[in-house]
Amino acid sequence: MSENQEETEGEVIQENAGEVVQEKKVICVICPNSCEITVKQMPDGTLLMEGQGCKRGEQYASDEFLAPKRTLATTVRIHDAFIPLLPVRTSVPVSKEKLNEILDLLARIEVTAPITCGDVIVENVLGLEANVIATRTLGVDTCTKIACELPA
């Protein structure tokens, strides 16, 4: 790795009981300040933070440490529209660990026009309490939800 590479997140340090169990550096993305927050987890589960600039940053760093989430945006195949792909996204951020599974599922899905922007393409995807919704209207005459077909 070149010395010019930016530092990536995450160094896990095991220390003895009573001291820091796990430590992670998080770059906050809530506002342009981009505070570098160091999050330390204690044996009793509490989190100590250094470097945050505000409460929102604290919340973000805590989420990033315990359960990082991301909004996934991709496409699914669509028939009978003037283009072959429909853009979609998760309605809310979902667990970062689950992104690949969702992507694989969506790579195998096909829908048919007309689709209205906002239509639910996959409800409660992988039980994560997030829907996958269409982010574009393609070939719509009436606003009806279309069930998608999942190949076996």
Next chain:
Amino acid sequence: MKQVETDIAILGGGPAGLAAAVEANTAGCRVLIIERDDQLGGILQQCIHPGFGLHEFKEELAGPEYAQRYIDMLEQTSIEVMKGTMVLDMTPKKEIYAINEDGVVKVAAKAIVLSMGCRERTRGAIKIPGFRPTGVYTAGTAQRFVNIEGFMPGTRFVILGSGDIGMIMARRLTWEGAKVDAVVEILPYPSGLVRNKVQCLDDYGIPLYLSHTVVRVHGKDRVTGITIAKVDEKWKPIPGTEIFFNCDTLLLSVGLIPENEASKKAGVKLGRTNGPEVNQFLQTNVDGIFACGNVLQVHDLVDNVAIEAKKAGRMAAISVLEYKLPNITAPDAVAVVPGEGVGYVLPTKVNLDVPEELASETGPVKVSLRVKQPVEEVDLVARSGETVIYKKYLKHARPSEMIIFEVDFAKFQDLQIETPIEVLLISREAKDE
């Protein structure tokens, strides 16, 4: 030849054109959007990632979703749209010549809003030596293939340029199953938003090589590899620092250039941004021709595009329904110039001789700029000679984030027209006080 008349012709139906159109129509003008693609929405239709409309709609929408909001708005208006129609010529008299599959269309407009967006800088413009195989794409073209046409442009990628488009594509390609070996940036800092660096590169372990550039493209027919090397302060490659990647595709994210070919035909003068010179009313040197969005200056937040476009639409409407607006070529216009640390600043000039009702309608003068390089702890100052008309402390400023501020029009009143207004950065450390 079809002849069409309208009050305001809007060139380009992307986010800028749509917002300007809605505003101008709401103000009471006949509006015609001329869009070359078969669908409205412009570049947003291929930007399927969220991050649009946070300020405007209080939601983080995907590009097409944001566009859909405006497209749906059109239904409540009397705005006319000509899709699949390409403007080929334009005169200073605001006559537009365009073609579509019905033939040639001549549009006579009382005012024009330029909102054609921009194009990408190419390999040839930055002189990467080597063979000329397939597999070298600008990031936007690759994005179109992946998100709209439905084809993978490659399997293994190196991306030159750490602008937002490049970083977004790094993640997009990874999500579609490809491998991204590296993002390469000639500057010593990433040129896009920090959030994208974190969520597009760090999340996927994609290394970012700062102060590096591509020195050779390998492969005669199709890219077989890319060699990068470190550069010195003069951006010259340092021998011995070469690194080879066995990839099949090079993506270029090396800058956007406002697309002003049509503007030039109408006699519109271009300025430092490669976009038209404008005054505080977003009017160009040609009466009744206004500019907004990426064709004027490359934006990083679509919400700012909408604000700028609505203003242009409103100004165009005033010029049609009420009175002619001040022109930047008039002797009452004072120049606004970038000073120390500032790459460019708009408006190009501020007209001082402004009718009372226009001044109260438009309120403060809006100034937008980008700094030349990342700085910390500076004062952003606008001054005419010794007279300071604006000052604000900035904890940090980056070229990738446009800075916008407002100055009460009253502050301009007593300024000397011959003295340009300088917008500059003054380092806090350098000050003695």
Next chain:
Amino acid sequence: MTQYDFVIIGAGVTGTAIARELSKYKGSVAVLEKLSDIACETTKANSGIVHAGYDAPTGSMKAEMNVKANPMFDQVCEDLFIPFKRIGSLVVALAGQGTDYLEELYNNGVERGIPLEIVSDLDDIKKLEPNISGETEAVLHAPTAGVISPFQLAIGMAENAAINGVEFFFNAPVQGVESMGGFFIVDTPGHAIQTKYVINAAGLYADEIARLAGDDTFKITPRKGEYVLLDKQADLVHKVLFPVPTKVSKGILVSPTVDGNVFLGPNARDQDSKIDNSTTLSGLDEVMDGGRKLVPSIPLIDSITNFAGLRAISDTNDFIIGESKIVKGMFHAAGIQSPGLSSCLAIAEEVVNNIRDSGIDLQLKEHFNPTREKPIIFASMPWSERDALIKKDNKFGHIVCRCETVTEGELIQAIHRPIGAKTVDGIKFRTRVGMGRCQGGFCTPRVIKILARELGIDEDDIVKREPGTRYFYGETKDFRAVTTKKEGLE
């Protein structure tokens, strides 16, 4: 058909000129081209200049052919609708370079009947070329020099030859040329072609083709020339500008192209490889420095692309035109370096003379069609004509290339004409799509779609030029499904 009277090897500007010339006579003609289209190598990447003819050494074939061909271009270009502009050229002597060289060229010109003048007053020089370097001491002005599109010339002549019966074969590299006494067997992969006579116009590979037949009397050395191309310039340069040359090349020029772009180049570097047409950092620097000497105000920021071409330099440093002394019935048109493009029309006639001189009976056809269907060029049509055209065929109402104003109708035309485009470059060189400031960023997706549709093949199979120049690796969703199956979920 696998039996011909004449087989021409090479479909560059030399081969296509000969094809056209031969198609005026009775007899069957085939052109075998190694690569996928007309003019894929040397012809595609050169300066596009029709030289006045004073430059080549007295007594050389280069001089003779150039002088003869220069006046022939007007008629041929008119017949075939090939863009050609006689803008004139200046050889520029800067301060300290002296004017001996200009005078030498001037004398050549006088001897050869070429109109020339030496201009020594800087004001007068600036009237000819306002942005020329202030260091200019004198110029040699040749009003009969011109600029042309080398590809349009080659494709124009090829189409015309095809209309008159010549057959063209692409992706047909010649692997054997065997003289069987009264005829030749020419081998390409999977096909043997019988022909009475062979014409060797194989450019960089002319020596290898000759050697296949048993003639090893000459050698071709590739000489690389790199170019920088600028966006269209309204008023930068008006004439072809030559520096005072070196022994090895005419030096780094600055010239308008027939389409309104400006280029700088070429440099001149000999090499062994006949394949390496890559550009180099040092080469591009050399070209830019050289260009700036002639026109200091060159806006290099307007550079839109750069490329390199390989010239075919024979070891005699002259054209090698004539029947092979070793292999009877094989006629060479080899070593066609500058002024090769300028000479092609005369070279074609010379080859035909060589054939006649060899005792072969050539009879003119009763009906030779000297022209071809005029290509529609939307960009240069007046508005009323454009309207009528679109109403007749609405495909002319879709713009595919916004930088060069090229319509879908023109693409379809380029695909379905004789020797139609089958690749993205085939479209590019016939219609100018992709040659503009965005260098294909906007148009490439549209070109691929239209090509696939018109040729009835998958978009995935469209290539830029040669079979290996693929664009895509499958459809997006298939790709994810396949790659994640391979690597397993993370």
